[in-house]
Structures are given as C-alpha cells and as structure tokens.
Amino acid sequence: MVSIPTTPPSCSVPNDVHRDGLPLIHGENLSRSFQAKEPVVAVNGLTFGIAEAQVTAIIGESGSGKSTMLRLIYGLLEPDEGEVRYRGWRVPNPREKLIPGHDAMRMVSQGFDDLNTYANVWDNVASQLPNTDLAVKFSRTEATLHRLRIAHLTKQRIADLSGGEKQRVAIARALVREPEVLLMDEPFNQVDASFRETLQRDIRHIVDETGLTVVLVSHDPAEVLSMADQLIVLRHGHLVAADEPALLYRQPPDSYTARLLAKSNILTNAEASALGIITDATTVIVHPEWLSLEESPHASFHVVDIQFKGFYQVVAVQDTSLSLQVIVSSVTDLRKGMRVSVRIKRFHTNDAS
Numbered sequence: 001m002v003s004i005p006t007t008p009p010s011c012s013v014p015n016d017v018h019r020d021g022l023p024l025i026h027g028e029n030l031s032r033s034f035q036a037k038e039p040v041v042a043v044n045g046l047t048f049g050i051a052e053a054q055v056t057a058i059i060g061e062s063g064s065g066k067s068t069m070l071r072l073i074y075g076l077l078e079p080d081e082g083e084v085r086y087r088g089w090r091v092p093n094p095r096e097k098l099i100p101g102h103d104a105m106r107m108v109s110q111g112f113d114d115l116n117t118y119a120n121v122w123d124n125v126a127s128q129l130p131n132t133d134l135a136v137k138f139s140r141t142e143a144t145l146h147r148l149r150i151a152h153l154t155k156q157r158i159a160d161l162s163g164g165e166k167q168r169v170a171i172a173r174a175l176v177r178e179p180e181v182l183l184m185d186e187p188f189n190q191v192d193a194s195f196r197e198t199l200q201r202d203i204r205h206i207v208d209e210t211g212l213t214v215v216l217v218s219h220d221p222a223e224v225l226s227m228a229d230q231l232i233v234l235r236h237g238h239l240v241a242a243d244e245p246a247l248l249y250r251q252p253p254d255s256y257t258a259r260l261l262a263k264s265n266i267l268t269n270a271e272a273s274a275l276g277i278i279t280d281a282t283t284v285i286v287h288p289e290w291l292s293l294e295e296s297p298h299a300s301f302h303v304v305d306i307q308f309k310g311f312y313q314v315v316a317v318q319d320t321s322l323s324l325q326v327i328v329s330s331v332t333d334l335r336k337g338m339r340v341s342v343r344i345k346r347f348h349t350n351d352a353s
Helices: 066-074 121-126 134-147 163-175 193-210 245-250 255-262 269-274
Strands: 025-034 040-050 055-060 081-086 105-108 181-185 213-218 230-235 238-243 265-268 283-286 291-295 301-308 312-318 323-329 339-344 348-350
Touching: 025 066, 040 066, 040 081, 040 230, 040 238, 055 066, 055 193, 066 105, 066 181, 066 213, 066 230, 105 163, 121 134, 121 163, 134 163, 163 181, 163 193, 193 213, 230 245, 230 255, 238 245, 238 255, 245 255, 255 265, 255 283, 255 348, 265 269, 269 283, 291 323, 301 339
Parallel strands: 055 213, 055 230, 105 181, 181 213
Antiparallel strands: 025 040, 025 081, 230 238, 265 283, 283 348, 291 339, 301 312, 312 323
C-alpha cells in the first residue's frame, strides 16, 4: 500500500488544504452541466468514495453520467459544483493545470486516438517513457507487454491489429508509466466476447499483483459483475447505489438497479399477491432465475417466446394481465403456446419505484 503523502503532489492546487480520513478518491457534491439548446445536467450532487487497490465499475443506462463522472475524477472536466480529492488533495481542473489529468492517473478512452496507427506495438508503448535510462525503458516496456499478453505483437503495426489487440496496447501504454490509478471508459466495447473474459482476468490479476486501482465505465453490467469489487450505479446523473456486486444483485435497493443488473421482473403488490407472494411491500423484485416453470394444461400462463442462450433459455410467459421473464435450463422441454404454472423460488421486496 502507498502511504498518504504529507506534502502536496506535483499537480497540487495552490493553497489547497489536505483532508484526512477520505477514501483514495473522494467526490463530494459533484455537479456538471453542458450547454446545448437547453442546459443538460450530466451529473448532479454526486458524493462517492473509491477504495485503493480495487476495481470499481461505474454502471448505468446511456446518458446516466458515467463518462462525465470518469472525466471529473481524472481532472479533464471542471465541476460546476463540488470537488474530487485524491489522497486527500483536490484534483486540479483544466484551468489549473497546463496538461489536464492527474499525474498519478492514466485514462484509456473508448477510441484509440492516442495510438500511433502506423507505428508498431513496441514503439507505441515505449514512447511513453523517457530516454534518460534506456535499460529501464527497455525492461519496463518488455514487462508491460508480457503482462498484457501482447509481447508476440511487438513488431506489428497498430493498423494491422484487431480491436481487442488495440485495446491491450492502449492499456499497456497507460500502465507502462506505472500509474496508481487506471481509468477506463468502456474498455470491453471492441473486444470479442471470446477474449473479453481473458482481458478481465488479466486486469484483475494486475490489480491483485501490483495494488493498482482501476475505475471503469461499462454500459453492460454483466461485463463487470465478476471482476469488480464495487459497483457505482448512476441514473440521470444521480447516485442510485454503491456496494459490492453480489450484494447489489441479491438485494437491489430499487427497481432500476434490479433491471440493470438482472433484467428483473418488477411486480406491484397486487401482481405479487396473484403469484402467491404475501407482503406489505409496494414493489416486489423477482430475478428471472428466481422463477421456475412446469407444464400444466390448466394453468393461466402460457409460453409466448423462447430465446436459446446455450446452457439456458430466456422464456417469456404471460397470462391475461401479467408478463414474466424466466431463465430455465436448456434441457427443459418447453414450446411456444404451452400452458405452464409459475413457481416463485425467491423474491426481494422494496418500496422504491
């Protein structure tokens, strides 16, 4: 673990006063708007903490403020209100720093604008280090390429690489300078599904091995459930929830989080009662895998759609007033139009809409 500095960092804000007892990255009452035909509020009143040596994923629907939050953390945007602090010191905004971006952080954006398209992989990564010590430059570049599993691409031009390979080079460029924090905006967008899990495991291994702190944005929560230590959930620029992925999945604090993480069935009290759930709660959350189906000729529900997903199926059933999504094993013999009874194996109650 890196000790908290007693003197201001090189990119400190003049006359700033250190604040003790904060998480590694602390945002307080952050707000930011953009001017269009009418002002667009990207984030509003965000207060959050990000722990050191962990992977934190910022998730939410499109337009929820995820990328804006990431850029506020890095210092690429100036907040309209509030502040971001890193190790207790305020992160300088673009007006306060000649080259925006905190010195202890590096960002990998969605595109590959920083990559030199017609240079090879080695030069793209090595170019981030000075020539003051060529032995160190060589050894650190080589180690970073091996860590990202791209040492075999050393002589390949960036223009000849796949999207997933370019992503690894972009991450290597960021890591070769040994930052304390790596920020990534939609890092798996251009990575094929077959390589996504490998890249996630490699990032997770780097965090565990080096103590790197990773903050990433994802539009697909399923991408980050297995690798993140903490999720920050945004909606319309507001903080909805922040906790461990497993806890938020099993006990979502509201319907928005439940739909985002599990595409849940959100039931009113009356709908839940019709399914045999007796509760005083106004909202009942039932994940698709918390339901089971059984053929029953006289049941009120019937199968309206079946989506084959490999080892499981997503089955849509409905009766006269209610539609449900159910996840069942692929070995289950179901057909469109089949009458089925629905059994609730588990549910979560919540009074939030």
